[in-house]
Amino acid sequence: MLSKRIIPCLDVRNGKTTKGVQFKGNVDIGDPVEMARFYYENGADEIVFYDITASSDKRDIMIDVVRRVAETIFIPFSVGGGIRTVEDMRAVLLAGAEKISVNSAAILNPDLISQGARAFGNQCVVLGMDVKFVGKRPEIPSGYEMVINGGRRPMGIDALEWAQRAESLGAGEICLNSIDADGTQDGYEISLTSLISSNVSIPVIASGGAGKPEHLLDVLTRGHADAALVASMVHYGAYSISEIKSFLHSHGVKVRNTW
Amino acid sequence: MIAIIDYDAGNLTSVARAVTYLGYENVVTRDVRQVLAAERIIFPGVGAAGSAMTSLKQLGVDIALHDAFQRGIPILGICLGTQIIMEYSEENETPCAGLVPGTVRAFSPDLRDADGARLKIPHMGWNRIELQQEHPVLAGLKPSDEFYFVHGYYPDPLHADHIVGKTRYGIEFASVIGYRNIIATQFHPEKSGHPGLNLLHNFCHWTL
Numbered sequence: 314m315l316s317k318r319i320i321p322c323l324d325v326r327n328g329k330t331t332k333g334v335q336f337k338g339n340v341d342i343g344d345p346v347e348m349a350r351f352y353y354e355n356g357a358d359e360i361v362f363y364d365i366t367a368s369s370d371k372r373d374i375m376i377d378v379v380r381r382v383a384e385t386i387f388i389p390f391s392v393g394g395g396i397r398t399v400e401d402m403r404a405v406l407l408a409g410a411e412k413i414s415v416n417s418a419a420i421l422n423p424d425l426i427s428q429g430a431r432a433f434g435n436q437c438v439v440l441g442m443d444v445k446f447v448g449k450r451p452e453i454p455s456g457y458e459m460v461i462n463g464g465r466r467p468m469g470i471d472a473l474e475w476a477q478r479a480e481s482l483g484a485g486e487i488c489l490n491s492i493d494a495d496g497t498q499d500g501y502e503i504s505l506t507s508l509i510s511s512n513v514s515i516p517v518i519a520s521g522g523a524g525k526p527e528h529l530l531d532v533l534t535r536g537h538a539d540a541a542l543v544a545s546m547v548h549y550g551a552y553s554i555s556e557i558k559s560f561l562h563s564h565g566v567k568v569r570n571t572w
Numbered sequence: 573m574i575a576i577i578d579y580d581a582g583n584l585t586s587v588a589r590a591v592t593y594l595g596y597e598n599v600v601t602r603d604v605r606q607v608l609a610a611e612r613i614i615f616p617g618v619g620a621a622g623s624a625m626t627s628l629k630q631l632g633v634d635i636a637l638h639d640a641f642q643r644g645i646p647i648l649g650i651c652l653g654t655q656i657i658m659e660y661s662e663e664n665e666t667p668c669a670g671l672v673p674g675t676v677r678a679f680s681p682d683l684r685d686a687d688g689a690r691l692k693i694p695h696m697g698w699n700r701i702e703l704q705q706e707h708p709v710l711a712g713l714k715p716s717d718e719f720y721f722v723h724g725y726y727p728d729p730l731h732a733d734h735i736v737g738k739t740r741y742g743i744e745f746a747s748v749i750g751y752r753n754i755i756a757t758q759f760h761p762e763k764s765g766h767p768g769l770n771l772l773h774n775f776c777h778w779t780l
Contacts, residue, residue, distance in 0.1 A: 314685060314740060316698040316718060353765070358698055384589055389720060389763050409585055411763065434582070434619050436694060436722045486696070514692055539692065569698045569718040572765040 316569045317533045317561065318358035318540035319554055320518060321547050323348055325394075326365045328374040346381045352547070353386040355554045356572050360386070361414070361488070361542060364394035372401075376408045383409020393441050393488075399428045406433060414488055416441035417461035420468055420475070423482055430483025439518075440484040444472040444505060445492045457505055464492035472505070473512060480513050487513065488542065490520040498524025498545060506536035518542055526552060526560035533566055574598040574776065575610035577637070580627040581652055582618030590762035594769060596776045607636040612776065613645055615756075617652030621676065621725070622664025624652055634669050641671050641753065648709075648775045649756030654749065655727055657756060663725050672751045674729035683742035691742045694724040699759070701737040701747055709755045709774045710736060710748065717767035719759035721747075726758060753780050 324331045329343045349360050362382070364375045372395065379392055392405045393414030402413045419425050419440060429438040445464055449456040457472035476487055489509055491502035501522045510517040516539035519532040529541045546552050558568045574591060578584055578600050591598045591614070598614075599606060607613065615637065617624055628634045637657075641647060649657050656668050661676035668676070683691040698718040703710060726745040729735055736755070737748030749756045755775065761768035 314699070315695070318697055383586060384593065387586075387590055387593070387763060387769055388765055406583055407585065409583075409589065411586070436618070436696065485694070514690075516692055516696055539697070571714060571716045571718070572767070 316567050320359045320542050321352045321357050322361040322542045322544045324363050324365050345378050349382045349386050357554050360390040362392045379408035379410050402429050412437050412439050414439035414441045426482040426484050435483045435485035438484050439486045440479040441488045443490050476509050476513050480515050486516045488518045494522030497522050500528040501532035503536045506538050510537040526557045530564050574612045575607050576600045576614045578602045581624040587616045587762045594773050602631050604632050604636045613647045615653035616650040621661040621666040625666050644753045646778050647754045654756035658727050676725050677728050678725050695741045696722045699739050703737050704735050707736045707750050712770050719764040721759045
């Protein structure tokens, strides 16, 4: 049987990781390559890089990061942020990433998903979704709405309908981020995760709200997630990936526990 | 020199990077002469069988691969490469290279786990190998080791003695195939952490 995946997420701006990370030892906390190596050695199943570089003329910096990561770690990793065209996708994939993730650019131009899937295969295209609970209304039957710009801009699109449409367009996986839970460390949005995961046939990575191992147990069981994204809870040294995995394993969740 | 065959079937840089990391000289090539001159061959690939096979034939690499196989050159198949070395794939109803007797089959869309829950396709993520027989390229494998898979089709060798390892995902399928000088994995050793690197290292030393 497949193991549930634990995936640290690193925000990168101008080639440097942005969150202050409290690693023991001599890890350069600003270097995404060193951080990726640290998590790789600690049992991460995959790594997500999110490029928050504001200006597009600095894209080459991220490509260089991707290349150096690919020379250093031998597990899959994906790159999101600022990918708007098939050529952007190609550059990141050729530099060594397994997958690219598209979010707001796919909402504004859904063809981007099918173009990427045709060019590189569905397995390469991850749909990033930022979702906010707004309550059920006619145009939002699930009660969950797609938002962009960090949650500031509601798009009037139902999250479940968008997830299913993206799957039919060729998305190979969904990274589902709850704007409401994001940054709270109070736990993932279980009902949202369960709703989406139970109604698509592609894997769903739960994102937003992880603060302790119990939260991962909850989203990987009741939430029916295939994988869980972690950020602050590992970046600030409160938990290690291997500790989280031991906890999950002892509660009957199948995880990869040798690497 | 290790030749990593490039036949327009996905991104081969990660395979080359892993082999380079391990310290072995390698070349990513579509040149038939380089394939014929290689001491070992890695035959990777991601994508669909139909277009991969068309491209392989256009490049003439299918013939070079057969030639290397007959001469006993060690060959490592990975993912789509492992499917292409079989005789036939249900994907795009494609006649394949035919180095190993057997067929490539699609996972049933109604695949279920032991508890009856529907399983997602493709089979994507980390899973284990149940070794069916010893093989030098699998030396050092621990039962708890896991490997990274991404596939919607799986190889089904005609002869059970060609199955080196099996993996469970709703059904049991052949995840490692061994036949003469071929060893072939449905998973991606280049993306499977230390157990995967160990397998690649073993392959780079394998003598028949």
